[in-house]
Amino acid sequence: MTTIQPTETRSADAGRELGGTGLAREIRARAAADAAELTESGTTPGLAVVVATDDESSAWYVRSIARAAGKAGIDCRTVDLGAGADPERIRATLENLSADESVHGIILQTPLPAGAHFEDLASAIDPRKDVDGANPVSLGNLAAGMSAYPPATAAAVLELLDHHEIELAGRNCVVVGRSNVVGKPVAQLLLQRDATVTICHRHTPELTAFTPDADVLVVAVGKPDLITDKHVRDGAIVVDVGTNPTADGGLVGDVDPSVQVAGLTPVPGGVGPVTTALLLQHTVRSAIHSTRPARHAAGPQLRTGSEH
Ligand SMILES: Nc1nc(=O)c2c([nH]1)NC[C@@H]1CN(c3ccc(C(=O)N[C@@H](CCC(=O)O)C(=O)O)cc3)C=[N+]21
Known part of the structure; x- marks a missing residue:
């Protein structure tokens, strides 16, 4: 017996699913290979995650960063200051991490406690370590077509x-x-x-x-x-x-x-997943730059788009 199937218009119209897990895997693998090479030559890439929230989405992201960084050979430390942390303490933490040579990437998790201002605090992150593009200087450089880590x-x-x-x-x-x-x-x-x-x-x-x-x-x-x-x-x-x-x-x-x-x-x-992978990639890039002479570290690198 033959039954005539209804045309599956819905799936025909559904379009493509633009997934990110395969791409994320590729980016992580590349970051891991670069991290291994760098570690071999004496520099282990270091990432610091600063947390002052008990937001669920942030907690998930932080765990996922730590797990992925560990697998990629990046030394990841989470600095949890607690959900009510004082803005001055957050700022001091970011300043210390900016001065710490074993740290190549810093991310300040959002949201922040009431009274803390994200852009203001993020300005304490050294732009060379600003792997999540949070310092207003990074956003300015991005807008001007200069070299910066985008978020x-x-x-x-x-x-x-x-x-x-x-x-x-x-x-x-x-x-x-x-x-x-x-x-x-x-x-x-x-x-x-x-x-x-x-x-x-x-x-x-x-x-x-x-x-x-x-x-x-x-x-x-x-x-x-x-x-x-x-x-x-x-x-x-x-x-x-x-x-x-x-x-x-x-x-x-x-x-x-x-x-x-x-x-x-x-x-x-x-x-x-691509977000997490790119945070690792930025951290490894920052670690690579840190081993090069200063003039290459944050040199102006004009991109296209500055003309009319
Ligand atoms: N300064 C700052 N930068 C951020 O980028 C930032 C932040 N703060 N605060 C918290 C949010 C949240 N966030 C996520 C990133 C990846 C996934 C992610 O990979 N989610 C998985 C699934 C998670 C699940 O299944 O529960 C996915 O989309 O496949 C989720 C959430 C980045 N954030």
Whole structure:
């Protein structure tokens, strides 16, 4: 007997899943090989993670950094100052780590205790060790097309797009979210790649006035299901940077996972793992630079995108 199967329009329209776990594995393997070579020549890359929060998403990230760093041969220390830590103590910790020769990378976890100001404290991180691009000097250098570590999450968005061979030059990119850790640096990186960039944020009256024009939509807000079918056109590529913990211990992004688009990064398994891998890569690069003469350490390195 023959039964006629209904056409599976949904899966045909579902588009590509732009996963990040394979890419993350490649980046970690490369970082591990470079770290081993460096250790052989007498310098073990060191990463310091400064924590002043009991936020769940941050705790997960910190454990994941420690685990991945250990496997890659990076000496990782977590400095947990407690959820109510005094801003002056956080600043002093960052200053000490900046002066510590065994430390090549420093990341200050967000969120911070009430009364502590992220950009202000991050200015105590030596830009040469600022592997998560948190010091406003790093963001300024990035915007000016000078050499700087972009925040690992922002860099992960670009790595994922490149890995999946998404064209950026001349295309419409819309970024939703304007934080200094994701939205702004992602916009700068897309600009450097000759995209036309629009940034939407909490004061944008109607996202639908902008997001349907996006060839590439990057969403970094922190609100489950913020982006649904009405926000995107079929052919769009969507990068979901959201990591929202759910009541049952899972994780969801900012994009309704059933949106019909040409490509969507999954949560989990998309931007997240690449972020952790790039933090390690930046740390190993910083360690490599630390072994070179000073003029190479933070030399100006003009990128494209500074012309009109
Ligand atoms: N200064 C600073 N920089 C950050 O980049 C930063 C931060 N503070 N504070 C906390 C958030 C959170 N965050 C995550 C990174 C990776 C995953 C990740 O890899 N998640 C896995 C799955 C996790 C799961 O299954 O629970 C995934 O997406 O596949 C999650 C969350 C970075 N953050």
